[in-house]
Amino acid sequence: MTRKPPTPPRGRGALSQPDNRFESQKRESVEEGAEEQSLRTQFLPDAARTIINRNNSPDVGFSLSINPYRGCEHGCVYCFARPTHSYLGLSPGLDFETRIFFKQDASSLxxxxxxxxxxxxxPIALGINTDSYQPVEEKMGITRSILEVLEEFSHPVTIVTKSSLIERDIDLLAKMARKQLANVFLSIPTLNEELSRSLEPRAAAPWRRIEVIRALTAAGIPTGVLVAPVIPVLSDHELEKVLREAREAGAISAGYVLLRLPLELRELFGEWLDFHVPLSSQAVLARMREFHGGKLYDPGFGERMRGSGPLAELLEQRFRIIKRKLGYREMPVLETSLFRPPSALSRGRLFPDFPG
Known part of the structure; x- marks a missing residue:
């Protein structure tokens, strides 16, 4: 007998709370209807000692990043960062979107x-693993405080978000952009409102993200669009449409990322498919295997974000053609020569708790 997929809690992306991969025992809920409850989000302080993350991955365009939050209330079921909650002893499922850790000392660090x-x-990439403008930012303002420090030091920043809350910080970003210190990318995987509501339940609606591109561009902030992720069968046919609408709103640069299904995300996304699009579920997974040589995911650099083989080449060709046709170009290079740390004379004023 085919097992009926769980019912998602209201306003959440994941359908269940699978154990993380480090657990020695696996638990299974037997209480009917338990998944239907509305879950409250918990916000927990993250006692981080450092704030800048460093990486040497050859297939990403940055080596420094900052993530003000761990976990993300946007609840995007496809989020490749979900498995990172396992390092906290939590589930990559509902825990990831209901147990949010915030770095309250981010600006001081x-x-x-x-x-x-x-x-x-x-250049520092802000909010790469989890969105730095997720709902709790409106109250906490941690991302705002980080931008204030970066602006003060004339330090370049690039931001990826799917939130309209970034409009709050247009004043700072416009000021930085005038010195070539800031750019922004809006992530828009689909323009289908119904699909978006189930894929990314607490993110801004697609049409609202298009409006954000228009607002940022009007303020003189270089803005691009990321079609991320491209989901075979469900949304890949929208690639040209998303790029066209974003360009009409003022986006100057564009990119895309194929759906990634690392570790526990394979089970979580499979559950989502079975519940929301049962007739397409097997077709989506079969197509993903075609992109990865028979596997659902290839973690190799270069392969993980694009796939390989004929389908990957066709997707890349479609992207290049529409990008050229619409007049997209590369983002202006961010300026690093303006960076000025506090002088030795001001250290005592800026850091009263630290020896000079």
């Missing part, structure tokens, strides 16, 4: 790190 002797300025 950033001041310290940027002021270290020998710090080398490179």
């Amino acid at each position: 950033l001041r310290v790190e940027l002021s270290k002797k020998g710090y080398r300025c490179e």
Whole structure:
């Protein structure tokens, strides 16, 4: 007998709470209707000692990043960062979108790190794993405080978001953009409102993200669009339409990322498919295997974001053609030469709790 997929809690992307991969025992809920309850989000302080993350992945365009939050209330079921909640002893499922950790000392930590002797300025990517403008940011303002420090130090930043809350910070971003210190990408995987509501239940609606592109562009902030993720069968046919509408709104640069299904995400996304689009579920997974040589996912650099083989080549060709036709170009290079850390004379004023 085919097992009926669980019912998702209201306003959430994941349907269940699977154990993380580090658990030695697996638990299964037997209480009927338990998944239907509305779950409250918990916000927990993250006692981080550093704020800048460093990576050397050859298939991403940055080496420094900051994530003000761990976990994301947007609840995007496809989020490749979900498995990172396993390192906290939590589930990549509903825990990821209901147990949010916030870095309350982010701006202070950033001041310290940027002021270290020998710090080398490179563009910082803000909110790459989880959205730095998720709903709780409206109350906490951690991302705003980070931008204030970056603006003060003339440090370049690039932002990826799917939230309209970024409009709150147009004043800062426009000021930085005038010195070529900021750019923004809006992530828009689909323009289908119904599909978006189930894929990314607490993110801004697609039409609203298009409006954000228009507002940022009007303020002089270089803005691009990321069609991320491209989901075979469900949304890949929208690639040209998303790029066209974003370009009409003012986007100057564009990119795309194929759906990624690492670790526990394979089970979570499979559940979502079975519940929301049961007639397309097997077709989506079969197509993903075609992109990855028979596997659902290939974690290799280069392969993980694009896939390989004929289908991957066709998708890349479609992207290049529409990008050229619409006049997209590369983002202006962010300026690093303007970076100025606090002078030695001001260290005592800026960092009263740290020895000079």
